[in-house]
Amino acid sequence: MILSAVYGCNKTNSSESVKTEQTSAQKSPKTKVVTTFLPVYLFTKAVAGDVADVDILVKPGTEVHEYQGTPANVKAIATANVLVKNGLGLEGFLTDTVKNAQNTKLVEIDASKGIKAINGISPIEEIAKAEKDHNHEHAEGNPHVWLDPVLAKQQVINIRDGLIAVDAGNKSTYEANAAAYIKELESLNNEFQQTLQKTPNCTFITFHDAFPYIAKRYNLKQSAVVEIPEDQLSPTDIQKVVNAVKKYKVKALFSEPGVDNKLFTSLSKDLNLTLRPLDSLENGETDPEYYFKAMKSNLQTLATACK
Ligand SMILES: [Zn+2]
Numbered sequence: 001m002i003l004s005a006v007y008g009c010n011k012t013n014s015s016e017s018v019k020t021e022q023t024s025a026q027k028s029p030k031t032k033v034v035t036t037f038l039p040v041y042l043f044t045k046a047v048a049g050d051v052a053d054v055d056i057l058v059k060p061g062t063e064v065h066e067y068q069g070t071p072a073n074v075k076a077i078a079t080a081n082v083l084v085k086n087g088l089g090l091e092g093f094l095t096d097t098v099k100n101a102q103n104t105k106l107v108e109i110d111a112s113k114g115i116k117a118i119n120g121i122s123p124i125e126e127i128a129k130a131e132k133d134h135n136h137e138h139a140e141g142n143p144h145v146w147l148d149p150v151l152a153k154q155q156v157i158n159i160r161d162g163l164i165a166v167d168a169g170n171k172s173t174y175e176a177n178a179a180a181y182i183k184e185l186e187s188l189n190n191e192f193q194q195t196l197q198k199t200p201n202c203t204f205i206t207f208h209d210a211f212p213y214i215a216k217r218y219n220l221k222q223s224a225v226v227e228i229p230e231d232q233l234s235p236t237d238i239q240k241v242v243n244a245v246k247k248y249k250v251k252a253l254f255s256e257p258g259v260d261n262k263l264f265t266s267l268s269k270d271l272n273l274t275l276r277p278l279d280s281l282e283n284g285e286t287d288p289e290y291y292f293k294a295m296k297s298n299l300q301t302l303a304t305a306c307k
Contacts, residue, residue, distance in 0.1 A: 029292030031167040034080040036091045037064040039146035039281050039291070040111055043156050044084045044289035046181040047163060051170040056078075057097075060283045064090065076118055077101035082166050087112035093220050100132040109162030111155040117141025119213045121153035146281065148213035149189040149295065175210075179290065188295055192218055195303050202306030204252035207244060207264065222300070223248045226267070238263055243269045252305035253277035276301050 029051045035041040037058040042153055045054045049259040057073045058064050073093075077083060078101040085091050087110040097302045098106070119141045145151040160178035164171045196202075196218040203221040204211075226241060257277040263281060268275040277293045 008247065031082060031170075032080045033082040033084060033163070034076050035084045036086060036094070037067075038284055038286070039152075039280060040084050040086050040159075041286065042281075042288045042291050043111065043146075043152065043181070044159050044163075045286070047156060047160050047174055047178045049173060049177045051173045052082075052163065052167065053179070056286070060286065062283075064282050067091075067093045069093040073097050073203075074100045076102050077106065081104060082107045082109060082163065084109045084111060084162070086143055086146065086155075087116075087140075088117050088143035107162070107166050109159055111158050112143070112145055113158050115145050115151055115154055117145070118216065121299070139235055142209060142212055144210040144280065146215055147210060147224035147295075147298075148217045148218060149185045150190065151213060152291070153185045153189075156181055156185065156196060184292055188292060191296070192280060192299055195299055196220065196294075196306070197304070199306035202251050202302070204246065204254055204305065206254045206278065207252050207259075207261075208280055210282075213276065214298075214302075218302075220306070225248060226263070238266045245271060252276065252302075254301070254305070256280060266284075274305070276305050278302070 013017050030051065031048075032053050033044060033048060034055045035044045036055055036224075037056065038060055039188050041054065041056040048054050055076055057069075057076060057085060062075070074097055077098055080103065082096070083094075084107055085094060085108065098108075101138065146155060155194060156178055163174050167174075192214075203223045205224045206222060206224060207226050209222075209225040211222050214220065224245065226245065241263065243244050253264070253268055253271065253273040253275050255261065255275055255277055257279050257304055259277070264275050267273075279298055281291065281294050284294055285289050
């Protein structure tokens with residue numbers, strides 16, 4: 001009932017050819033864009049600026065990999081013109097959420113269109129049997145493409161072109177905003193290249209399979225990913241992991257910002273490696289410039305750890 005009322009309203013607005021004399025309050029409504037999670041939101045907001053309304057479905061502080069759609073998400077998609085997703089199978093919740101929204105006019109932008117995904121580059125150390133329920137495998141390849149500034153640029157281009165296709169009236173704004181952001185991405189890429197070429201083949205271990213694209217781009221080696229079990233580990237379990245990790249000649253050990261885990265601390269001690277936080281940007285601040293702030297901090301962390 002509510003949905004059809006909303007459609008009816010939108011239809012009236014868009015087919016209305018007679019302009020009223022009323023000022024600002026009656027301006028044609030902004031394009032309503034919903035994005036899935038933080039990196040996609042940051043890129044879309046950067047391109048859209050103020051000419052479109054940009055919302056985020058998976059609020060920062062929420063885990064995107066295991067995310068379940070909410071009634072509020074369904075409502076947001078039902079009234080949106082555009083949905084922007086990362087793609088590569090990351091947003092599994094979308095299938096049902098979009099279906100339930102029943103928005104036949106919704107235009108979807110896949111930010112990873114044309115990007116070739118990396119498959120199974122990281123040997124994964126299985127820790128506990130419980131991990132099998134906690135499915136972090138990616139059927140469509142590893143989805144963490146936004147962490148490579150070069151691929152991030154491709155995502156911004158896809159988002160730009162998608163928004164222009166829907167809202168051609170604001171083409172010049174989308175183009176100018178995207179160009180400015182792309183310039184920053186290119187300069188970030190140069191900074192990564194120049195800094196990390198000093199430490200080729202630096203081998204690292206992470207607890208989240210988020211960094212194979214950075215590794216590939218800048219000649220680092222993500223040698224293993226130790227999956228975090230949800231249950232408490234016994235000392236025997238921890239020793240098993242330590243022994244497994246010792247096989248690799250590891251230079252650096254990375255966790256995520258704000259994550260404190262007994263297993264990480266123990267590994268760090270036993271391997272005599274400093275545990276440093278590397279940000280996957282799945283959470284953080286919603287200002288588009290946050291991407292550069294977090295990535296520059298990641299670069300600093302990589303450079304220090306790989307020295
Ligand atoms: Zn992830």
